[in-house]
Structure formats: C-alpha cells, structure tokens
Amino acid sequence: MNGVLSISTVLNFGSAGLIVLGLYIVFTQKNLIKMVIGIDIAETGVNVLLVSTGYIKGNTAPIFSKAGLQVSSMVDPVPQALVLTSIVIGFGVSALALAMIIKLYEKTGTLDTSKIRGLKW
C-alpha cells in the first residue's frame, strides 16, 4: 500500500469511469449505433467491477494446474463465473439491438433519433 493509490482504488475508478462514460454516450448521442456502443461500454465497466469484487491481492487464478497450490491463496471463482455469463449475454443483446436498428434504417432511411418520430425525447 503506497499512499492513496491501491489496486482496489484503481479498479473502482476505472470501472466507474467506464460506466459513466457509457451512460453519457447513451444520453447525449443521437446516432442509434453510437447508443448501442454506449451500452456496450457501460456493460464492460460493470464486468470489471464484478470481477474486481472477487480479487484478493497477490492471489493466483482458481486453477489447480499443479500440485501444491493452496486454496487459501486463490481468488474467488464465483464472480468470474457470473461475468462469463454476462459477457455472452451482452453480445446477444448488442446483436439483437443492431438487427432491429438495421430494420429501422430500412424503414425510415435514417439513424438519427431526432428525425424518427417516436424516438424523440
């Protein structure tokens, strides 16, 4: 531990930054594909936050690849399994959203939310 900067501080700062940036993109951009990019970035930030909750400083990955590895010196496997699920589902969500956007573009001819009736706010 040297001063204020620790691994947990750095990871919290990074994940919070990603989530806020992603939400900012979703709120302010008018292009539909860019909004999906924002959702993607925010989701990456959430994944970093979740994995970092299971991290214990100086411990190894939860794989018994050779004899003599102690259980007490491994990180928590449960958040990692959760994030594995979350990444795959995030891809499904993005792909479905993009398919809908392609169809919307074929109907309206634009990706600008301020020009599509019903998507303005």
Place this chain on the structure above:
Amino acid sequence: MLYLLAFLVVVMLIAGIAVIVVKDILSAVILTTVISLVVSVIFLFIASPDVAITEAAIGAALTTVVFVIAIKRTRSKETTDKE
C-alpha cells in the same frame, strides 16, 4: 503491477472519451475494441484468465464484426442517396 494497472485504466478511459469525441462511427467501434482488449489484459492481471479469454473472443472480435456489418448495411444507402 499497480502502476501497470493504473496505466491500463488510463488508456481505457482515454479511449472511452475518444468514443464521445470522434464523429465517424467506424472509428468509435474500433475504439470500443481497444477498450475491450485493454479490459481483457486487466482481467488477466487480476487473476481471472477465464474471463480474459472470453472477453478477448467475444468483446474484441465478434462484437466488432457485428458492429461493422451493421455500419456497412446502414451506410450504403445513405452514400448512394447523396451522390
């Protein structure tokens, strides 16, 4: 390791800010890929190689593929209309 992690986080956040700034959507998608790759390295450093390999395969490769296909299919009509 702490300073390496801090450096990676800074690169990640700069790429995130650049996504807001750039006008071209294709550049924004490539910057998202950069974020995914950097995050994958961060996962490797915080002792979760399983998540790192999944993030590199899905977040960095296949998501980019789907985004680029979507951009290509929504751009072709627009450019031919303008010309």
Place this chain on the structure above:
Amino acid sequence: MRKVISFLLLAGFVFYFATLTGGLLIPDSSADRSSVGLDILSRSADETGSANAVTSVVVLYRGFDTLGEVTVLFLAALGISVFMKSTGEKRKKVLDQSFILKTGSRLLFPLMFLFGMYIIAHGHLSPGGGFPGGVIIATGFFVILLTSESVNFNKTLMSVLEGLAGLSFIGLGVVGLLGPGNSFLQNFLPLGTFNTVFSAGIIPLIYAVVGIKVGAELSSVVYAMKESK
C-alpha cells in the same frame, strides 16, 4: 429537460462510485473473503474432478444458470433470424479480393477451427471452455464468409446441429436426475485421473455440447446479418 435529467443521473452515479472508491469492495486480506467462494474452492477438486474451479462453478454448481444462458442466446439468435429474413436471392458478387487475402483466409480457417476445438476440449484444465471456443469457431467462419465468393452455407444443418446440441445438454441433465445422485446435471461418469484430458466426468461432454451450440448459433447470426436482404 433531457439535459437536466441526464446530468442528474450521471451526477448520482458519480457520487455513488465516489463513495465506493477507497477499498470498500476488494478484500485486501484473506480474512474477509466470501465464504461461498472458499467453500467451492476447497471441495470442487474432489467433487467434480475439474482442475479449473471456474469451469466447475459454471458447468456443475451453477449448471442450471448456464442452461438459462444458452436459452437466452438461442432466443437472441431466433430474434435476429426473424428480423433478418433471407429472401433466398443470389448473393451479390463480392468485390474482387486479392489473391493473398483469399489464400490466407483459406489457410487460416482450419487453424482457427482447431484452436477453437482445443479451447473447448481443455475447458476443465485451462482457461477457456465452450463459450470462447464456440465464438472462435464462429469468427473463423466469418473470415471465410468475408473473402470467398461462394459459400455453401447449409442453414438446415446448422439448425439441426444446434437443436441436437441443446437437446443433449438437457438429456445429460436428465440422466443425472435419474441416476444415483438424484439431481439435475449430477455427475454420473467416473472422475478419472485428476488434471488429464479424459477426466472430470460430464464436464467435458457438456462443454463440447455448449461449444457446438454456440458455434452453430453465432455462425448463423453472422450469416443472417451479413447476407440477408
């Protein structure tokens, strides 16, 4: 109004994370770690025979969750193929790709396929497993789709593979339910020697099934998004 609402929401998030920062989330010593993780770590090697504890959590301890995940992915692929309905037209002539690109992609595809298979088969020993392996196979398929003029993409074969894989996942679970363990996705095969390829009971089987399903599903997603009219 929109700007005010966005500003308030973002400010709320910033404040929330500012209170979290400062080492509240990550336990720095082993004393205050979660008891569930420690419990799973200490018994997973003996109970499941899998060297990778994350794999044993994904496939056995939270196997029902993985079944739900596969279902969600299937629903996403179904939605995409409903939106991107193919008209069965002749595909447009691809721009003339250079000879090097074509040959390179044809050389690259078997290697990517092999690497995906390796990742799937070693899911219980090293990082990886069914999901990343299937995605790597789908990416290799996309490389072929990008460069060659005529792709014989058999949609029926893909749906049949996907359906059979999903069915055998549930079938393996039901066999565990009928067996001596009496619970869904219970291991019914011998565990074998620890840390070898043929070990860990049903974990490699389930990951192979998941890999086939994910690979077929995502290949058809990419194909539907690229080729439909």
